[in-house]
Amino acid sequence: MLIVFSQEDTDLTSEYKNMFEISYFSDFSVWEKERIIPSAFIIKGKDKHYISSTLEKVRKGSEFFASLCFITGSAFPYDDFMLDGQLPQPADLREKINQFDNLLKSFKKDETYITHQGRFIKYFWLRPDFILQPYHDWQHARFYRYPLLEALSLDQSDSFEWLRNLANSKIIDPIMLIDRQRECTYCRSSHLSFIDVCPNCLSIDIGTQASLHCFTCGCVDVQEKFLHSGTLICPKCHTQLRHIGSDYDRPIENYRCHSCSQSFVEGNVQVRCAMCEKEMESSELIQNEIRNWRLSDKGRTIAFRGEVFDxxxxxxxxxxxxxxxxxxxxxxxxxxxxxxxxxxxxxxxxxxxxxxxxxxxxxxxxxxxxxxxxxxxxxxxxxxxxxxxxxxxxxxxxxxxxxxxxxxxxxxxxxxxxxxxxxxxxxxxxxxxxxxxxxxxxxxxxxxxxxxxxxxxxxx
Incomplete structure (x- = not known):
């Protein structure tokens, strides 16, 4: 049985009709009243918003969240992470469904699996080679999302915290490091600005300056105060400075604070979060590693046996x-x-x-x-x-x-x-x-x- 969601009047080709029983629905709520669990869902059409809305409802279902789901058009990039791909040819589709059904029969059915962990394990168990990948989204607070976890979640919990718990429980294994980023100490956002500030008064009103250092009296000041009629004269001891290295040199303090007049080599880096607007030191930022994940041996054991003997x-x-x-x-x-x-x-x-x-x-x-x-x-x-x-x-x-x-x-x-x-x-x-x-x-x-x-x- 194939369930096809489509806003269009076009049918699947006769090859599919000859191999499968097919039911068509334009609205998800209409199908939901009948609750016919199919061998696979197919979302047909060119409307990406329709595809996205229907797909989300499928993945959030209590009984059918792990079902095979294919599309015939193109989806939003983040929806690709929740799909099983484009609709295969009839023979390939039959093979995928047979493999899926065999794995489903070996899955340990238990009421305790209607949990965060249980939904995760079931979805991965039914797709042996599936790898959980992050989606890079600059508009997201943490720059990365795991759309599948967001859909499978029962309580809208943080995907990264969920992954951390699964990793600590040895349910998943890391595959590849995708990125490493710093996050806000308070809200875990990655939208951060780094600002150089004065190490003395923490003012942001700082700038570079050209300074000179008189060897005779030790005076250090901005270069403009040494210039008199085209010559360099120390503003403190009035010595004429002719040769750099013997009469004067340039100090390494090339920054000056316009608020407190402090000179310094380099400013302190202050971090400001664009989301919660809190300020912190760069050393206080939390490091987060973005990875690909797959189901571990322990996770497969839970799927097959229903328990892990610890x-x-x-x-x-x-x-x-x-x-x-x-x-x-x-x-x-x-x-x-x-x-x-x-x-x-x-x-x-x-x-x-x-x-x-x-x-x-x-x-x-x-x-x-x-x-x-x-x-x-x-x-x-x-x-x-x-x-x-x-x-x-x-x-x-x-x-x-x-x-x-x-x-x-x-x-x-x-x-x-x-x-x-x-x-x-x-x-x-x-x-x-x-x-x-x-x-x-x-x-x-x-x-x-x-x-x-x-x-x-x-x-x-």
């Missing part, structure tokens, strides 16, 4: 700190122990080699129960100052302050006993590996980043 949730009670903070603290401990030999600590790593494979073997709830049991055992062994982080879904690191080699050996044995209890509860073998090092065995040439990389390499 291994990290089994370790929630360990109160992981961010990897960057862990490395910072480890660096600090390394520097401190080198400076003060009586300060010691130990680093302990736990690697679950086959944990990703067990996802396919275990019931998810059962595997989570196993990991939570281990995390509970490990939590009981850790002291308040001990820190933990996760650098991969199956790689845990523990930083144990005030733990020497003897203390590390005891901790190692207790961890092994906990793992034995865990294996007794499991019908599958859990391949775990340990690596540890006390502070007095660390190389003075390594930092925390290199240390973790080296030890991780020993586990693989």
């Amino acid at each position: 291994l990290s949730s089994g370790f929630n009670q360990l109160d992981f700190i961010p990897r960057e903070l862990f490395i910072h603290d480890l660096d600090w401990m390394m520097v401190t122990s080198r400076r003060y030999p009586n300060v010691n600590f130990s680093l302990f790593g736990i690697y679950f080699a086959n944990l990703p494979d067990l996802i396919e073997l275990f019931n998810h709830a059962r595997l989570l129960q196993m990991l939570e049991f281990f995390a509970q055992q490990l939590r009981s062994l850790l002291r308040t100052p001990d820190l933990s982080t996760r650098t991969a879904e199956n790689m845990l690191w523990l930083l144990l302050p005030n733990t020497d080699e003897q203390g590390l050996t005891g901790f190692h044995k207790r961890i092994e006993n906990s793992m034995k209890l865990l294996l007794e509860e499991s019908e599958h073998t859990l391949d775990f590996r340990f690596v540890s090092v006390p502070s007095h065995k660390l190389s003075s040439k390594e930092n925390a980043e290199l240390l973790l990389a080296r030890l991780y390499g020993e586990l693989l």
